Amino acid sequence: MSTQLRYLQSYSAVVQGYLAAYPEDEAMAWAVGGGLETFERFGVLEHSLLRMFGLRDDSRVVDVGCGASRLARQLARCPDMRYFGIDVVKELLDYTRRKVTRPDFAFQLVAGNTIPVADAQADFVTFFSVFTHLLHEESYAYLEQTRRVLAPGGRVVFSFLEFANASHWAVFDGNVDWVRKRSYLGHINVFMHQEDLRLWAQRLGFEVVAMAAGDAPSVRVTERTATGAVPAGEYALGQSYCVLEKPRAG
Numbered sequence: 001m002s003t004q005l006r007y008l009q010s011y012s013a014v015v016q017g018y019l020a021a022y023p024e025d026e027a028m029a030w031a032v033g034g035g036l037e038t039f040e041r042f043g044v045l046e047h048s049l050l051r052m053f054g055l056r057d058d059s060r061v062v063d064v065g066c067g068a069s070r071l072a073r074q075l076a077r078c079p080d081m082r083y084f085g086i087d088v089v090k091e092l093l094d095y096t097r098r099k100v101t102r103p104d105f106a107f108q109l110v111a112g113n114t115i116p117v118a119d120a121q122a123d124f125v126t127f128f129s130v131f132t133h134l135l136h137e138e139s140y141a142y143l144e145q146t147r148r149v150l151a152p153g154g155r156v157v158f159s160f161l162e163f164a165n166a167s168h169w170a171v172f173d174g175n176v177d178w179v180r181k182r183s184y185l186g187h188i189n190v191f192m193h194q195e196d197l198r199l200w201a202q203r204l205g206f207e208v209v210a211m212a213a214g215d216a217p218s219v220r221v222t223e224r225t226a227t228g229a230v231p232a233g234e235y236a237l238g239q240s241y242c243v244l245e246k247p248r249a250g
């Protein structure tokens with residue numbers, strides 16, 4: 001069991017660790033963060049956030065780092081939704097394929113940092129709690145790919161951790177503890193800053209549509225996106241989020 005700071009490889013190791021310790025559903029829920037208690041809620045909030053920023057019933061969604069299908073399960077409720085999920089961890093994808101039985105939803109194991117989609121074929125690209133685990137350079141490379149695969153007017157939605165958000169410091173403190181001890185399995189959590197993201201957007205040719213702090217109750221769950229366990233209302237996502245748009249012209 002490695003306790004070194006690593007990125008891509010460490011995620012696989014973390015998933016294996018959870019699978020050894022818990023029954024499968026619980027292991028997969030912990031592997032994507034938060035456990036079973038928050039699994040459905042996070043999926044509903046992801047779906048609701050996309051709706052707030054223009055997701056239609058028949059949108060083409062590319063979900064990078066789709067994990068254990070928190071978002072896919074919610075989008076599968078929409079019969080005309082077009083969905084492609086990619087991830088680097090085989091166990092998560094195998095699990096997701098068993099849980100999301102929509103034959104028209106596609107999932108693919110990838111090596112990371114490229115998006116196997118032709119140019120201008122996506123309306124939304126999502127990275128929920130993914131850039132949190134990548135080097136900045138990897139996230140930037142993913143955003144370059146995202147710009148390529150988005151149709152003009154298409155949007156990327158991603159969540160991130162930031163020092164400006166008081167509740168995110170607990171994650172950072174956990175990282176520091178891990179670095180000090182290296183005595184347990186963990187994976188890195190990378191922080192980003194809103195002003196830096198604006199510079200990235202400018203350099204990458206995106207327009208900034210929205211950025212919001214994770215602790216603000218800014219996600220509106222509507223009757224359409226609500227479930228029995230997650231009623232309509234205003235919720236905080238937890239992680240901060242950013243929405244960028246590929247300009248329609250240029």
Ligand SMILES: C[S@@+](CC[C@H](N)C(=O)[O-])C[C@H]1O[C@@H](n2cnc3c(N)ncnc32)[C@H](O)[C@@H]1O
Nearest residue numbers: 032065066067070087088089112113128129130
């Ligand atoms: C915290 S989980 C979030 C999963 C999912 N997006 C969700 O919200 O439930 C992070 C996910 O990112 C995936 N991941 C890590 N590195 C990746 C990379 N380079 N490319 C794509 N996915 C990656 C992990 O395997 C994991 O499924």
